[in-house]
Amino acid sequence: MSIGAPKTQIYSNDSDIRNNLLEEGMKYYSHWLSVEEGSFNESDIKLELLLKEVDYENNKLRIHDNLQNQDIEVIINNGSPVCITCKTDDCSHVGFAIGVQFKIN
Numbered sequence: 428m429s430i431g432a433p434k435t436q437i438y439s440n441d442s443d444i445r446n447n448l449l450e451e452g453m454k455y456y457s458h459w460l461s462v463e464e465g466s467f468n469e470s471d472i473k474l475e476l477l478l479k480e481v482d483y484e485n486n487k488l489r490i491h492d493n494l495q496n497q498d499i500e501v502i503i504n505n506g507s508p509v510c511i512t513c514k515t516d517d518c519s520h521v522g523f524a525i526g527v528q529f530k531i532n
């Protein structure tokens with residue numbers, strides 16, 4: 428997958444979820460969200476990914492990946508998230524970003 432390929436309506440319905448990594452990322456997002464909302468303590472649920480920063484000006488999300496122990500940057504390119512770190516639009520970080528976008532919008 429090349430960065431910048433225009434895509435539309437990638438989260439219009441479930442059939443648009445293209446692979447397990449995206450689904451996994453969305454699951455990681457709901458883990459993070461349940462801790463954020465206080466439904467679970469962070470010690471009760473092991474967070475794989477967590478949202479560190481939303482850069483509205485540059486349409487960027489900074490996500491911390493606990494599995495790789497590094498910060499990941501995802502850019503929202505014309506409404507579609509693209510992972511800068513993995514150079515793809517279908518990794519778990521992109522799935523996480525899709526969840527974040529739902530909340531922002």
Ligand SMILES: [Zn+2]
Nearest residue numbers: 510513518520
């Ligand atoms: Zn990634």
